[in-house]
Amino acid sequence: MRVSPVRVAVVQFEPRVGVENLESNAAEVERRLAAAADSGANLIVLPELATTGYVFESREEAYAHAEAVPNGRTVESFATIAAERRVYIVGCVVERDGEKLFDTAVLVGPEGYIGRYRKTHLWNTEKLWFTPGDEGFSVFDTRIGRIGLLVCWDIWFPETARIVAQMGADIICVPTGWVWTPPPLYDESGVCMAAYLTMTAAHSNNVFIATADRIGQERGAGFMGNSLIAGTNGWPIDRIAGPDEDTIIYADIDLTSARTAPIWNQLNDLHRDRRTDLYDQMLGYTGSVPLPR
Numbered sequence: 001m002r003v004s005p006v007r008v009a010v011v012q013f014e015p016r017v018g019v020e021n022l023e024s025n026a027a028e029v030e031r032r033l034a035a036a037a038d039s040g041a042n043l044i045v046l047p048e049l050a051t052t053g054y055v056f057e058s059r060e061e062a063y064a065h066a067e068a069v070p071n072g073r074t075v076e077s078f079a080t081i082a083a084e085r086r087v088y089i090v091g092c093v094v095e096r097d098g099e100k101l102f103d104t105a106v107l108v109g110p111e112g113y114i115g116r117y118r119k120t121h122l123w124n125t126e127k128l129w130f131t132p133g134d135e136g137f138s139v140f141d142t143r144i145g146r147i148g149l150l151v152c153w154d155i156w157f158p159e160t161a162r163i164v165a166q167m168g169a170d171i172i173c174v175p176t177g178w179v180w181t182p183p184p185l186y187d188e189s190g191v192c193m194a195a196y197l198t199m200t201a202a203h204s205n206n207v208f209i210a211t212a213d214r215i216g217q218e219r220g221a222g223f224m225g226n227s228l229i230a231g232t233n234g235w236p237i238d239r240i241a242g243p244d245e246d247t248i249i250y251a252d253i254d255l256t257s258a259r260t261a262p263i264w265n266q267l268n269d270l271h272r273d274r275r276t277d278l279y280d281q282m283l284g285y286t287g288s289v290p291l292p293r
Contacts, residue, residue, distance in 0.1 A: 004145045004255040008171070008208075009041035012227040013246045014216035017053025019064050025051045026077065029091075036248050037085040043144065043255075045090045047214035047227075048152050048177035049103070052094055055125075055219040059101075062129040066096035069104055070113035078108045086110045088142060090212075092151060092175035100131045105149040105175050107140055115140050117149035121157055123179070136287030137164050145170040145255035146291075148207075152176040155197050155211070158204070159283050165205035166271075166282055168291030170258040174198070174211040178224040185224065186243065195226040195240055203234025206262040206270055206293075208253060215244050229253075232261035259293045 011032045015025045029050050036044045048054065051074050052065040069075055078089045088109045095104035095118070103119040103126060118133030119126075137160070139148040148169030154160045155174055164172050178194040186192050195211075202209040209230045214223045225243040228236045229251040237251035262271045271293055274281065281290050 002254040003257070004170075006043050006144050006253055006255045007039075007041045008210050008229050008251045008253060009036035009039070009044045010210050010212035010227045010229055010241075010249045011036065011044065011046050011050070012213055012215060012225060012241045012248070013047070013050075014214060015047070015050050015053050017055055017065075017218055021053060022051065022065070025053065026074070030077070030081065032248060033081050033087075033089065034085070037087050039248070039250065041087065041250060043088045043090075043147070043171070043173075043210075045173045045210045045212040046092065046175055047212045048092045048175040049094060050091060050175070050214065053218060054177045054214070055221050056129060057219070059129045062094060062101055063096065066094040066101055068097075069093065069095045069106060069116050075106050075108065075113060078106065079112050082108045083110055083112065088144065088147070090147070090149065090173040090175060101129050102133065103130045103151055105151050105173070107147055107149060107173075109142055114142065117151070119151040119154065120160065121153045123153040137167060137285070139164060139167040139169045139288070148172040150174045152178065155194065155201060158201065161201035161205050161207070161209070163283060163285050165207045166290045167288045168293065169207055170255045171208035171210060172201075174209060176211050176213045178213050178226070180222040180224065190243060191240055192224045192226045192243075194224060195228055198228060199230050199234045199236065202230035202232065204270065206232045207258050208232055208255065210251075213241075215246065232258050262293060
């Protein structure tokens with residue numbers, strides 16, 4: 001029996017930076033949210049900064065794209081769609097809190113705004129306008145299961161997925177804007193390193209991970225695509241999106257099955273086998289307590 005049947009969707013497309021594109025970006029996002037919901041998705045993940053674009057040229061421009069969370073235009077729009085379509089949406093916005101800017105993932109559901117996660121690890125010029133996340137890691141209990149949040153560059157740090165998994169996440173949703181890295185960009189099968197890091201994190205933590213990347217080029221930065229939904233064994237469910245595809249990838253899963261997935265055989269369990277006599281179960285993280293899986 002499937003206890004928590006969920007159809008997950010990760011959206012991959014090309015948003016465009018500039019305040020003149022905010023309205024068109026929002027329309028493109030809404031169109032894809034509707035398409036995913038029409039296809040039966042009830043958990044939809046969008047790329048990093050999908051309504052604003054990514055490559056800002058100045059702090060002034062970053063502020064011009066910013067909004068409050070949860071009372072800004074984008075989160076309120078997500079909440080309206082989530083209520084109308086009875087879905088959960090993970091998006092990512094430029095959040096303004098006083099004079100600080102954060103690269104913030106948000107989770108909304110049929111009942112409205114649920115919570116946020118401020119990106120912990122900042123990439124390149126993000127450090128010139130964003131403040132590193134100051135609220136720790138986030139896992140939210142919902143009617144479909146426990147949803148954890150990370151953003152993009154966070155997936156390069158194994159501690160992040162480990163901590164969020166230890167906090168009890170059934171799935172980790174990761175809005176991303178994976179930029180071109182030093183070559184080779186992809187292996188012979190067209191898969192980038194970030195996709196492999198996603199699969200590795202899912203495998204080593206026995207947790208579902210859904211990554212939604214963007215495509216295209218913006219002010220000299222190229223983006224990798226390769227959005228995917230990894231199963232608790234690490235392997236992609238369905239397929240990995242191509243580098244330049246405007247597409248939506250789906251996976252039908254039993255979300256809370258992640259809580260029993262760690263049992264590999266009678267003698268091995270990746271969570272139980274951790275040597276917490278040698279290192280702390282939460283790796284020294286004090287923002288939450290571990291939950292049993």
